Amino acid sequence: MSMPSEPYEGQAPDPGDRDRREATGGDWVIPAIALAFTTYYLISIQDLVWEAKIAAVFVAVMLYLLIGIFALQTVFGLKRGMLRIDFSTLWENGPLFRIRVLLFGLAVASVAALPWLGFTLSTFGFLLAAFLWLERMPPKTAVITAGALALSGYILFIAILRTAFPMGPFELAVRAVTGI
Amino acid sequence: MEPSLGFVAELFAHALSYWWLILIATTIGIIIGAMPGFGSANTIIMLLPFTLAVDVDVAMIFMVSLFCASQSGGGITSILLNIPGNGGSAATCLDGYPMAKKGLGQQALVLSFVASQVGGMVTAGMSIFLLPYMAKLAYYLHSVEMVVIVLFGITLIASIASENMLKGLIAGGLGLLIGAIGADHIYSTPRATFGFLELYDGVPLIPVLIGVFAISEALIMMESRSVLSEEGLQVVRRAGWKETLEGIKWAFQRTWLMIWTAIVGLIIGIVPGAGASIAAFVAYQQARLYSKRPEKFGTGIPEGVIAPESSNNGCASGDLIPLLVIGVPGGTTAAVMMIVMTYHGVQLGPRLFIQTPELGYGVFVTMLVAYGVMLFTTLPLTRYISKLILIPTAVLAPIIIAFTMVGSFAPRGYMFDLWLTLLFGVIGYICRRTGYNVVAILIGVILGPLLEANVMRALRISGNDPLVFFSSPVANILWALLAISLFVPTFVQWRKNRQARSTPSKTAEAI
Numbered sequence: 121m122s123m124p125s126e127p128y129e130g131q132a133p134d135p136g137d138r139d140r141r142e143a144t145g146g147d148w149v150i151p152a153i154a155l156a157f158t159t160y161y162l163i164s165i166q167d168l169v170w171e172a173k174i175a176a177v178f179v180a181v182m183l184y185l186l187i188g189i190f191a192l193q194t195v196f197g198l199k200r201g202m203l204r205i206d207f208s209t210l211w212e213n214g215p216l217f218r219i220r221v222l223l224f225g226l227a228v229a230s231v232a233a234l235p236w237l238g239f240t241l242s243t244f245g246f247l248l249a250a251f252l253w254l255e256r257m258p259p260k261t262a263v264i265t266a267g268a269l270a271l272s273g274y275i276l277f278i279a280i281l282r283t284a285f286p287m288g289p290f291e292l293a294v295r296a297v298t299g300i
Numbered sequence: 301m302e303p304s305l306g307f308v309a310e311l312f313a314h315a316l317s318y319w320w321l322i323l324i325a326t327t328i329g330i331i332i333g334a335m336p337g338f339g340s341a342n343t344i345i346m347l348l349p350f351t352l353a354v355d356v357d358v359a360m361i362f363m364v365s366l367f368c369a370s371q372s373g374g375g376i377t378s379i380l381l382n383i384p385g386n387g388g389s390a391a392t393c394l395d396g397y398p399m400a401k402k403g404l405g406q407q408a409l410v411l412s413f414v415a416s417q418v419g420g421m422v423t424a425g426m427s428i429f430l431l432p433y434m435a436k437l438a439y440y441l442h443s444v445e446m447v448v449i450v451l452f453g454i455t456l457i458a459s460i461a462s463e464n465m466l467k468g469l470i471a472g473g474l475g476l477l478i479g480a481i482g483a484d485h486i487y488s489t490p491r492a493t494f495g496f497l498e499l500y501d502g503v504p505l506i507p508v509l510i511g512v513f514a515i516s517e518a519l520i521m522m523e524s525r526s527v528l529s530e531e532g533l534q535v536v537r538r539a540g541w542k543e544t545l546e547g548i549k550w551a552f553q554r555t556w557l558m559i560w561t562a563i564v565g566l567i568i569g570i571v572p573g574a575g576a577s578i579a580a581f582v583a584y585q586q587a588r589l590y591s592k593r594p595e596k597f598g599t600g601i602p603e604g605v606i607a608p609e610s611s612n613n614g615c616a617s618g619d620l621i622p623l624l625v626i627g628v629p630g631g632t633t634a635a636v637m638m639i640v641m642t643y644h645g646v647q648l649g650p651r652l653f654i655q656t657p658e659l660g661y662g663v664f665v666t667m668l669v670a671y672g673v674m675l676f677t678t679l680p681l682t683r684y685i686s687k688l689i690l691i692p693t694a695v696l697a698p699i700i701i702a703f704t705m706v707g708s709f710a711p712r713g714y715m716f717d718l719w720l721t722l723l724f725g726v727i728g729y730i731c732r733r734t735g736y737n738v739v740a741i742l743i744g745v746i747l748g749p750l751l752e753a754n755v756m757r758a759l760r761i762s763g764n765d766p767l768v769f770f771s772s773p774v775a776n777i778l779w780a781l782l783a784i785s786l787f788v789p790t791f792v793q794w795r796k797n798r799q800a801r802s803t804p805s806k807t808a809e810a811i
Contacts, residue, residue, distance in 0.1 A: 137436065147734040153727070154474040161477055161492040167489070171764070172484040174756040176477065176491065179520070179748075183473040190466055206495075210733055220519045224725070227515070227701050231718045243702045250698035254522075257695075269699065277706050284713045 123298050141202055144194055146209035151187045219254060226250055238288015239278060244270035303661050306427060311658060313666040318361050319673060323483060325365035326674050332366075333373020334385045335707060340370035341633040344640075357662060363640065364620075364663055365670040367633050368420055371576065371616045372674060375412035375609050380405055380689050381527075381700065383514045387505070387746055388576025388612035390513075390739050391584045395597065395604025402600055403528055403535030406686035410547025411605045413678045417671045418555070419562030421608030423617040424667035426566065431653075431664075441571050443757040444479050444769055448778040449571070453578045455782055456585050457743045459789050464735055471731060471740035478741070479748015485756055498716040507708040507717045508745050512731065512738040513722025514704040519729045520695040527532035527689045527696070536690055544682055550602045557603060558610045559585060565611030569618020576612040576619075577746055583611030617667060624652055624660050641752070682794040 158180045166174040177227065197203035211217035230246035247266035257265070261289040277283045278291065279300055287295070294300060315322070332343045344351065344363050351359040374389030379396035392412060399408040441449070454476065458468030480493045482502035493499040526533055551558065558622035561583040568579040587607035588597045597604050623634040641648060652660045689696075708721040728738045762768035770776060 146730075147736070148732060149730050150474070150727075150736045152469075154470060154477075157474070157492075158477060161480075164492045168484070168489050169487065171756055171759060172487050172489055173491070174759065175752040176480045178755070179473055179476045179480065179751075183470065185478065186466060186470050186473060190470065193466070210730065212733070216523055219522050220729075223522065223697060224519060224722075226698070227705075227725075228722060230702070231705070231715075231722065234718070235534070235715065239706070246702055247698050251695065254698070255692060255694035265695075266389070271702060272618055273706065277710070281710070283706060283710045285709065286715075 141204040142197070143209050144197065144203045145205045147205040148194070149210065151190055154183055155187055212258035222253060235286045236287075236288065238291045239283075239285040240270050240274045240290040241288050243258060243273055303428060303657065306601060307657075308661065311662050312669065314357075314658075315361060315662065315666045315669040318358065321362055322365045322670050322673050323677065326369035326670055326677065329366040329369025330376075330674070330678065331376060332685045333370035334376040341636045342691075343370070343401060343523070344633065344636045351640050352643055356641065356646060357659065359640055359644065360637075360659065360663060360665050363637050364506070364666045365673075367637075367668045368667055369618055369674060370414035370612070370633075371420070371613045372413060372609075374612070375416065375605075376409065376685060379408045379412060379605070380686065381514075381696075382517045383704065384509070384698065385481070386576070387509065387742065388580050389542055390577055390614065391580035391608035391612075392605060393513075394584065395448075395600050395602075398598070398600030399602075399605065400453040400600075400686075400689055401532055402527060402541075404543075404600065405536060405689055406539050406543040406603050406682050407547035407550060407602075408600075409682040409686055410544050410603050410679060411551050412609045413682065414548060414551035414563075414622075415558050415610040416559045416613040417675045417678075418551070418614035419565065420616060420671040421668055422559050423562045423566040423614040424664045424671065426563070427617045427621060427664045428661055428668075431625065431661075440774060442772070443754040443761070444553075444569075444772055444775045445778065446754040447751060447758060447769060448662045448775050448782060449578070450747045451753070452778055452782045452785070453581065453747055454740070454744060455785050457581050457737075457740050459585075460763035462599040465789055465793070467736050472744045475741040475744015476748040476751060477747075478508070479745040480752050485753045485789060486760070487751075490753070496716065498597060498712075498714050498720075503745060504717055504720070505714060506711050507721040508724050509742060510704045510708045511721040512728030513555030513740055514700055515721060515725025516732050516738065518700045518726030519725070520732050521693045521697055525692055527693060533690070536686065538582065539683065539686065541683060543686075544679060547682070548679070551606065554606055557587060557606050561607040561610040562614035565614025565616075566618040566621065568611075569615035570621050571618075575746070576615040576705075577743055579615035579618075580612045583607040601734035613671075617664065620663055624648060625650065626716070666746075669801060718759045 151214050160190070161176060162180055165176060192202060198205070211220075214280045226246050226249050233245065234242045247269055248262055251262040251266055252259065255262075274294075278285060285291075328343065329340060332340065343366060347366075351363060354362075371388060372388070374385030375396065376382045376385065378389040378392035379400050382393050382397040384390040384393055396408045396412065399405065410734075422724045449506060454472040455469070458472045459465050477492075479502070481499055483490050483500050490500050516657045521527055528536060564586060565576070565579040568582060569576070584597075584604065584607045588594045589605050591597065591603055593601070619634050620637070623638055627638075638648065646652065646659060691699075705718055705721060708717045709715075711717075727741070730736075731738050731741065758768050759766070762771070770779065
């Protein structure tokens with residue numbers, strides 16, 4: 121899964137006549153999130169005194185109004201044949217989407233492992249996996265680069281800036297040896 | 301209360317004698333300014349053992365220099381990686397990053413540094429002599445005016461940062477509502493917290509900033525092997541000292557722009573709570589408005605880097621004015637400085653300029669010296685810093701994720717904030733893929749609590765009369781400007797669309 125040297129757009133299938141219409145679908149995700157969140161917000165404040173909810177109600181009403189206008193725009197666009205329903209703008213194309221999912225999955229895994237591995241080892245693991253799978257770096261180079269970066273992170277963020285990350289085996293070992 | 305030139309010269313010589321301390325503080329400031337999550341306020345808090353132990357004038361020199369430098373440093377990652385180091389440099393992404401993509405990253409960095417430092421020097425110099433008059437500005441802006449300013453800010457950003465204003469407004473509105481999560485300002489009742497205790501204080505800003513900018517950008521940049529275009533790659537590889545000189549030339553060709561956008565920042569900075577993010581966007585919008593080539597803004601032009609950078613550094617001077625003159629901090633860093641000064645027994649407010657004028661005016665003289673020192677230390681570095689974007693994206697993206705996540709964790713030390721960052725990373729990614737500008741969301745989250753606090757305050761003061769929002773001439777002028785800024789772009793777009801639709805039919809008739 122190494123990175124291509126050219127942008128992925130070139131790999132997209134020939135759009136043909138259909139693609140002259142602008143794609144809509146993907147751009148409804150944010151309004152849908154906004155709609156759901158606004159409704160939840162209003163439900164969560166229904167029992168409060170009005171002073172505590174007036175500003176939020178004002179913003180909520182504005183948001184409903186804006187989403188309503190956006191919905192009308194979409195309906196008219198579809199009716200006039202200027203828009204087409206297509207969600208592919210969200211993932212662009214298959215290989216690129218898989219790379220993004222892999223990178224994001226690695227980030228999720230490193231955060232999940234942080235309480236047990238500590239900052240240095242979880243960062244090392246995340247960077248090593250990313251360099252090996254995404255960049256296809258030779259293993260030795262990947263280990264050295266990821267190790268050097270994780271160690272620099274440890275020195276800067278934990279030893280100097282005293283960021284209170286959960287302690288992992290590496291941090292505990294360093295503390296036992298040096299007292300830092 | 302007005303200082304004499306001799307007195308200012310004395311203060312200048314005193315500040316200059318601490319050049320070594322200013323050098324250390326500005327170096328730390330630039331580094332932390334470029335790291336999202338490690339703002340100047342946090343750094344000053346971490347260095348409290350130092351600032352509380354030394355004399356108050358030394359502590360002030362250190363804190364003020366660090367504060368100025370962190371404002372300048374924020375532009376580095378905005379330009380090279382499309383990730384603002386702080387809210388004030390979010391507007392710099394709009395033209396800075398496109399410049400970097402074209403291979404003009406080195407020039408953009410030089411523009412950013414020169415604008416920051418010239419803007420900072422101009423406003424620090426102005427503050428020394430206009431301090432008593434400018435402080436009065438804060439008295440004219442009450443909660444009613446602040447409500448309109450916040451709404452105006454969101455509208456402005458929606459129209460600047462997004463191609464589609466409606467999408468910009470939806471993103472801004474969503475941001476405002478996200479910013480209103482947590483306990484309300486009067487009754488402390490939790491709202492929309494999804495049951496998470498970690499959200500009772502509101503949505504923390506840093507995870508939102510890092511999520512919507514850094515994580516989403518890391519995911520987006522994977523679409524090609526390099527951040528740079530093929531042509532840009534060649535340009536950056538060949539870049540040397542010539543590009544630094546070129547950047548300096550471009551900056552000084554726009555000296556007037558640097559000066560007036562810095563003044564815009566200064567004025568906005570005086571308003572407590574308004575902050576560098578609003579200042580930068582207002583300056584950007586104004587620069588576009590008065591530009592001979594407004595259509596080029598957003599494509600990577602020097603004016604688009606100079607305006608926000610000059611303004612957010614001008615705002616740094618403004619931030620400190622209410623702190624010194626009326627004892628009300630204009631921002632977070634100013635609040636931390638206030639704690640240090642109070643600890644040292646300094647009385648803030650009008651008495652400061654009677655009892656210890658050397659301290660009151662010394663703050664701005666130190667700023668002047670700090671910006672002067674930075675002008676000589678930062679420019680030679682741009683040649684090397686700009687090479688950062690030569691790193692392949694498959695290496696750069698994981699590094700960005702790994703190290704910016706630290707910034708999410710550092711301020712509060714909650715694992716929850718790391719998960720929140722990833723969530724906002726997904727939201728930011730969807731926004732970027734579908735044309736919703738992430739800047740509008742971020743500014744919404746920043747301004748949400750400000751809007752709410754001021755709405756509540758205004759209603760309380762007026763005895764719950766909603767007409768209070770139309771009760772002041774300043775507010776009414778701002779309402780009118782808000783309406784204009786909403787309807788004019790919509791009308792212009794409608795006319796453009798109409799013309800575009802009628803042109804093919806006319807052409808067909810002609811044939």
